[in-house]
Amino acid sequence: MLAGEIPTWIGEIYNMHYLNFRGNKFHGSIPQEICNLTYIQVLDLSINNLSSIIPDCFSNLTVMARKNSQFPNPGPSISTVIISQNAEENKRYGYSSFQWKGHEWEYKQNLKFLKLIDFSSNRLTGSIPRSFSYMKGLNSLDLSRNSLTGNIIEDIGKMEMLNSLDLSYNQLSGKIPTSLAEIYSLGVLDLSNNNLSGKIPTSTQLQSFNASVYAGNDGLCGDPLPRCPGNRLRPPTTNHPRENTNEKDDNVGLSFMQEVGISIAFGFIFGFWGVIGTFMLKKSWRIAFFNSFDAIGDWFYVRIVVSLSKWRHN
Template identity: 45%
Template sequence: MSSNLLEGTITEWNLSNFANLQSLDLSLNSLAFNSSSDWIPYFQLEEILLCHCYLGPHFLKWIQTQSTLKMLDLSFAGISDALPNWLWNMSSLVLLDLSYNNISGKISNLFSNLDQLEILHLRNKNFIGELPSTLRNCTRLRTFDVGGNKLTGNIPAWIGTHLTSLTILSLRSNEFDGIMPSTICRLANTHVLDLSRNNISGRISRCLNNITALVQKNSSIEYNGLLKGIDLSGNKLFGPIPQEFSALRGLVLLNLSRNHLIGNIISNIGQMEMLECLDLSRNQLSGKIPNSLAHLNFLSVLDLSYNNLTGKIPLGTQLQSFNSSAYAGNIQLCGKPLTECPGDISNNSVTDHEKEYF
């Protein structure tokens, strides 16, 4: 009954006669749940999908009686509670989504019995601590999203050695520090790598071209509205952009903004044929914009602002179509859509004079 306009309150009386119920999907409605804390339902569910229902402020205690549960989606559910201990014992879970609530606590023990888990969304505000080593047991994990929390410590090297089935890895908007482990490059099936808005330092790993899924341009796959992409923005990364990035021909989004990157934009960036969004803003990149950038025919979002780029913006339909804000803060950059370069002004004036004379 998902994705309707249902309103009202669901009580234990509404569900009491469904002894053979296996799946409960009331997501994307305007329903609230109200049940006594000691209620034990007759059914054993495999799926509980209550996204966008109001369950809060506490977890529904009857969920812990569901020993065969495979899919549990309580996202956007108004829960303001601590992570319950009983959740750690649900060893049959394949999907767990607790995103966009106000759930608090450490996630250190959560993965001790969840080695069958495949999809995990914990995008909240209040989870703290380091990623637990027990997570390495979740070798079937395909989606791992713990963005928007207060997680700390280094990104562990075992993510790349044990979680090799990952297609989405999002650690964005946390407090991770240290360097990016080179083992990340072993995530050959990863389509989305999002480490943005942390305190990660060091150089960008040169081996990211080993991520096969991002090299193959014939398999542009979209997961949950996220295109194939790498987002390392808002960190403390330094050094040049690795030349090896040009091999990522399937990449649709690349965001390296708000770091401390230096050197030139890689000269063969035009080989990244599938790029639709490129953000290199607020670094210390220098030199000229490479001519090959004008060959990116799918580019619809570009931001090179606030660097130290110089010279003339290469001519090409794409690059002249962007707003001047895409190039702002590069005081030695010229050409459309910015002001004309000095040489062009001189040539134009001579041409106009000659036309007038003749």
């Protein structure tokens, strides 16, 4: 139930490893001095009323910048501050609990291997600090449920050890950086309910996630969402593209048959009715036409009689 602003003197506890202010009523901004905690491994400020922008100074967090889990021993000093909803339980049993992959996890001996930043469920604004890309050893980053704007940082792929990334329920825009596909350790991802657009980068890593990971971004397309309009290069995953091709071929064939039918109709009208109409209007043509038929019939009759006579005599 602590309120007020996070004090700037917190940055003077240089040897701190774990700072958990989760679930209080802190307001105001995240102090710039927090980046003086060069040994910090867990920084949890989630579920408060913090506002303003996130300070762009995380390149100073040297322990989080290292991919291995080893860090220098700072000597005897305060290393952990836990002011959270479970503070009494943490103090009694000697462990801490943090949000990890969307669930509450308790850490005892393995706490030293965890590197985590959680600023979720506040009222933070502005863009994601570019200095986040320096934290190559960070395991989990949760900035969800804020009011962050701008693009996802292009160099996010430099966070090579990132296993969990949650940027959901913000106002982020632009394309998903292609470098995100280079984080092969990424096991949990949530980019839902933003204003992201464009094609999801093609990679086995990003396409393996469920479509719900990208839901609520009307401008996004590509696997596992519906394919992008005009995208002819993406291999078909269903039979729909072939069915559409057949339908198009059928339409072309139908158009050709219509043209043939129209041609036949006009030919019949101008050919047949042209001749019959002329015979009906001109009596002399009609008489000449039937006389020619009589002459042809007489010629055939004579030829048949002559042929039969020759056959009998032979």
